[in-house]
Amino acid sequence: MSIEPGSEEERLLLGRWIRKGQDLIVASSALGDSYLDPNVKRDEEVQTLSEEYVKFDHEVAEKLPHLKGRFRWDLEKYFRDHFGPYLPKE
Numbered sequence: 001m002s003i004e005p006g007s008e009e010e011r012l013l014l015g016r017w018i019r020k021g022q023d024l025i026v027a028s029s030a031l032g033d034s035y036l037d038p039n040v041k042r043d044e045e046v047q048t049l050s051e052e053y054v055k056f057d058h059e060v061a062e063k064l065p066h067l068k069g070r071f072r073w074d075l076e077k078y079f080r081d082h083f084g085p086y087l088p089k090e
Helices: 008-021 044-063 072-083
Strands: none
Touching: 008 044, 008 072
């Protein structure tokens, strides 16, 4: 089920996606394209966070198909332009 562009649901989901991907290498791919590179060694905590993020990234891309394939910098700008500078709190 797609979420309507410009809606409160979009704001909350995209804000959560931005927060969840902060400081993770896997978050440098376009929305819906993140993956775990088996050649990159991570400590257990970062590995778990990365796995959760990749799964979440793919789910978000299904719910926000109008944003799929756009990169983090572009989505952060999109968020600021549409919803302002503050990310929603978890």
